[in-house]
Amino acid sequence: MRGQSLLTAIAATVAMASPVPNPQGTGKGADSCPSKALTPATWTALNIDSFLGEVAKNYTQTTTNNVQSVADFFGAPNFFCGLHSFCNAGQPCLPIELPAWYAMVAIQNWNNYMNSLNTAIGFASSILSLKLPQIVQDVFPDPIDNVTPLGNMMSIVGGMLSVVPVTGAISTVSTSVQFGLDFVNARLLPPAPTDRFLVWSDIASSMGDVVKEYQAVVSRSMTAVLNAAIDDPDNGINGIISKGTFLGISQNFTQTDLQSAVVDSITMNALGLALQAQRVFVTRFSNSKACNGENENTLCVKNDGSETFTQWSMLRRSGKANAGSMIDTSKVLMNKYGMTKHEFLKGPTDCYDKNGKTQLTNPFNRGMPLDAKAACVFNVLVCDIDSSRGIGRQGIVDYCQKNQGLDI
Template sequence: MRIVTIIQALSFSLALASPLPQDSGPDKTCKTEPLTANTWKTLRIDKWFEDYAFNMTQGKSNNVQLFSSNFGAPNFFCGLDSFCNAGQPCLPVPFPAWYVLVAMQNWNSYMNSVNTAIIFASSIMSMVLPEIVTDFYPKPQDNVTPLKDAFRMFNTVLGVVPLTGAISTAGSSVRGGLNFINTQLKVPSGTDQFLAWTQISSTMATVVQTYQKAVSQAVQTSLDANLLQSVGGMYSNLYEGQFLGVHQNFTQNDIQERVIDTFKIRAVALALQAQRMFIYRFKGRPSCAEYGNAGMCVQEGSTWTGYSLLQLDRQDNGVMQNGAVDTLISKYGLTQEEILIGPTKCYDANGQKQLTDSFGETLPLDPKAECLFMVPTCDGWLDAAGISHPEADGYRDRCGNQGVPL
């Protein structure tokens, strides 16, 4: 990966193929149908493409270019930093092969978009994470936060990139984009690696290299593969016309507007997790008092449940984190309930497993989504005799036994 490429890419919009023509001018025999998946299905292009590829003599490489050459388009060269163009219908490529070339062109544009979006993701995270360090993590450590959490943010950006058309904020669009990517390349997991909070630029450069290497390999595999290869072959890539459409240009700002609030909230949660902060939920209190925004009391029948954001000091005392909660409310737009009660709801909804959600490989685009802001939960309660449970020698014993990292 060239550093110059990264720096330059941050300043420009994502370059995609130009909108495709709908007809070839006065030649009405070559008038196209709408460039949609429905057209692909109506014309049974999957069947035609499968039959043609089955009978076509294919080589060990460049089978996409070989296919286009068979229809008079020998200069149809796809790849990263290359934008193959199907041209006008019937000039020279006839139907239905022209629709296939259009879809190949859009697939190529999409993969180039993903390659550039990786840089966009790095840039967005490089803006977000230092701000989080300033606001919440004054003494950051580089061997605490799993790098897989950063990979989820990258995956979210890649999932936002549309197969065709405009960027959508719908959660299904994020999953749909990533589902296709997962069939094309092995998305890195970040297992056994850590996010270096003090060296964000270095960490991001490593992640970018890892992702872009995977994209490059996936693109070359598809260009070379037998057209009917089950994984990576063009027949499966284009199946049901998912790439028959028109791409639209978008910029880093377009993506940033969709993901940055989500990234900020998640990054705050990661910073608090790294400092061993947790929610202490204590039920059955006969009375309850709040000491700043880091504590909240909720009446449940004749008793009270107290919620507190705590961090243990060197003597294992639970210290209220009013400063963190105040900043989350005033600057990041969360409510006291979302900060103190939200993580406990997530904990309960996921079988009381610490730091567990159901998001999969991506994060939701809604910054208010349950489980996005997530720190561990430690439970305690007072029985009718006034005895605290579970029996323990202080917070470290009680909360550590519940899986809270301390």
């Protein structure tokens, strides 16, 4: 009773900040308590952040599950959130009065979102477990299991999680992806496994480790938020739902929804990882006087305003100092995966140039790449060679190792 009285007083104070009257209903059930659209604009107009700040001073703080405690304060003692639990705010004034109901809808959506992320981790593992063995068969027939850091899979899964919707459907709109990435990186990023590698010959076991670690972080994060005081600066629910970010209408999604949004990008990236594991690299010969035998594995382009050419080739160490052409692999990339020579030969050098000559920039550190053909999604090492200067008596491998520091 005391909670309801305090709530009425707090709500009256906040309502003063929103002079626009609510539409009148029929006086029956939830219709006697008409609500506004579930949008951040409504949240701001009703000044709900300030409302929750006042609630934090008046509800009964507990040692565990403060989210349930504040729900009880609002008149909903059976509002229990958590992993595999789905709390329901009900309808306006049944039982939670406005504007508290908006806050509880946002908490409900946060809870749904966290459960969706937990589910999506399993989806992501299944998608990768189906795709990676096929890539191994196509371009990595003799897999090496102690080369590719397991952290690469962590970042891919994190990128996939960034498209999971807070409300609405799966989205690859850049603003939605950025919010998802920021949230995952801030609260759900497992420690980077610095001493473990992707087992290319047993993808399922590696993905099992990734799932276990990601889902453990989701569980810990949910528990911390549910138990924290609602105005706790680190884990309080007030801060998480502030500005109405979680106000909206949740929708379910399937593994098929997620797969259709991410499969092209993860395929291109995984192809690059498989080639990186074999120490494959692209050479870029600048200032060449002529094109030198262009084939499936060579791209040659005349430089603008010059009589010189730039030529790219994909190579792999062959013997002690020389390199062999990856013609068979290039045919697979073109014929099976639909890549062009510009994408798998020039693409890595574009990524290298755009990132200050940094090797192997990981695009998933910035969220789910929205364009599978964008620079850095498919990536291998780059070795720059100025043809006008030559490399002396060194072989290409020796030059790229000694002069450019490539681990090939």
